[in-house]
Amino acid sequence: MGALLDIVRQSLSTLWAHKLRSFLTMFGIAWGVGSLLLLVGLGEGFRSGQDKNLANLGQDIMFVFPGRIPAVEGSLQSGRPYNFTYDDYVAIRNEAKFLRALSPVLNREDIRAVSEYGSTNGQVFGVAPDYGHIRTVPVNPGRWFNEEDNTEHRRVAIVGWELLRNVFPGRPAVGNTILLNGIDFDVIGVVEKVGKEGNNGTNGRIFVPVETMRMLFPLKGEHGENAISFINYRPLTKEQHLRAKQEVHEIIARRHSFDPKLEDAFTDWDTIENAMRVAKIFDAMDWFLGVVGLVTLALGAIGIINIMLVSVTERTKEIGLRKALGATYRNILTQFFIEGAFLTALSGGIGLAISVAFVTVLAQLPAPEGFDTPRIVPVSAVGAILSLAIAGIVAGLYPARKAALLPPVEALRQE
Template sequence: MQLFLDIVRQSLATLWAHKLRSFLTMFGIAWGVGSLLLLVGLGEGFRSGQEKNLKELGSDILFIFPGRIPAVAGSQRSGRTWNFTYGDYLAIHDQAKHLRNISPVLNREDIRAVSDYGSTNGQVFGVAPAYNQIRTVPVGIGRWFNEEDNQEHRRVAVVGWELLKNMFPGRPAVGSTILLNGMDFSIIGVVEKVGREANNGTNARIFIPIGTMRTLFRLKGNSQADALSFMNYQPRTREEHEAAKAEVHQIIAQRHGFDPKLEDAFEDWDTVDNSRKVAKIFDAMDWFLGVVGVVTLGLGAIGIINIMLVSVTERTKEIGLRKALGATYRSILTQFFIEGAFLTLLSGGIGLAGVTTLVIMLAQLPAPDGFDTPRIVPSSAATAIVSLAIAGVAAGLYPARKAALLEPVEALRQE
């Protein structure tokens, strides 16, 4: 044990004697470890931010908007704009087998909302009671409207968090009355803050039953009394999202007399498909960044091998003298191996500590839109540690073996 400690002390003394060379050699490894962990951590923060954005919309949602359909029934050429109708919603609700929930949306942005304490122009959404099962609309105070509210066309409203600040500053809203284009509505619920207030429309919306909306606020600029803006729905399971989409297209196309495969007829936003695509992109990015980091580590290890070989050449006479005085193959091998491995592991530890500190500091700052704070990914840290161990063995073993195999007589003859 004492012999081993002596060898360690000699190794550290040698590294300290060449401080600048040791520092420059270590920098490559530290940079490689730091780059690997930081890049993957930033990528993971971006992935997490995008996933949060999708979750703020809701779980497994599909949006469908009307596009353009043939001006002449049966034609394959798109020619005119059109709108969904409330009858389309009812047909899908009754006939579709692959759907869990569906809600029509009738959206108006020109309705003036007035309370006793303030006024604002916000989006008014007429939706079905199932809407809050599809979208993320958490009611913190009060309740969401039910089927009775919808069927009886009650003038009730659920108000978003952002509008609440303007219309009822510091005052309770539930039970109060607001005017929507001069008509009384009773507030029955307040939506909790969803996401970042400036980055989520739910916070600045007023929700009323679709039955009430169709009666009082028809879709602006449309001659159809039952026209809708768009529809939200959920497949029964994630695996059925394509079947659900095809089923919805088929029902609507049959009702309006055009081919459901007509490309311009629908505009779909499929969050199930989008989330899978985003996951694949980030998985590929993680692999790419991991390979870049490992290659950087490998280049750093090659740098250490070169420096250790230079060290062996410079100390050839010293090695010969020590072997002539009785130093064993094992002691020479151990000393040079420790020097190479120590350089590698110390520099890797510095890189790991530096990035961890940086990530902790970044976590205290507000994240940009679409990003979450970066984090140390355990799998990346494990990859870095394993790569460091391999690099340390490679960087220490080859030069150490070369030094240990030197013949004393030949070594002493070297200039």
């Protein structure tokens, strides 16, 4: 043990004698470890932020909007716009087998919302009770719609967080009355702020039962009394989202007498497909950032090998003298290995500490919209440590072996 401690002291003394060279060599490793962890951590923060943005819309939701269909029945070319109808929604609800939840949306943006305390132009959504199981609409205080509210055409409303501040500034909304185009509605709930900055569209909406909406505020235009704006739904499982989309298309196409494969007939927004696409992009980005960090780490390790080889050359006579005085192959090997491994481990530890400190500071700052707080990813940290261990072994062992194999007589002849 005493001999090993002597070797460690000699190694540290040698490194300290060449402080500038040791520092510059360590910088490459520290930069490699720090950049690997920081780049992957920032990428994970962005991934998490995008996941939360999708979660603010709802869980595994899909939208379908009407497009354009042939002006002449049986034609394969799109020509005229059309509307979904409430009867389309009913048919999908009764026939579809791959849906977990379904809601029509009747959207009007020209309705004036007035209370005793304030007024604003509101976006009013007429929706079914299932809408609360599809979209993110956390109601507090109050409650969401039930089937009785819808089937009995009750004049009840749920207001968004932002609209609440304009119509009921500093006052409770639940239990009060709001006038929508002069018609009184009882406020039964308030949707909590959705989204990090509160700029989600849900915050500025008023929700009413779709049957009440159809009766009092139908869509304008021809056949508006039975028209709806679009349909929201959730598939039974994520894996069945394409089958669910096909099923919805087929039912609507059959009812409107056109080919469901007509490209322009539907405009779909499939958040499941979007999330899968985004996940693949982030996986590729993580791999790319990880490879960049590992390449930087490898370059740092090569720098340590070069410096240690220079050190072996500079100390050839010292090695020969030590061997002549009784130092064994193992003594020389151990000393140079410790020097290389110590340089690698210390610089890697500095890089790890800097990246952790930097991420901790970033966590205290407000993240931009779409980003979440960056964090050290355990997998990348383990990968960095393993890569660091391999780099330390290579950086220490190769020059150490070269030094230990020097013949003492030849080494003593070197100037």
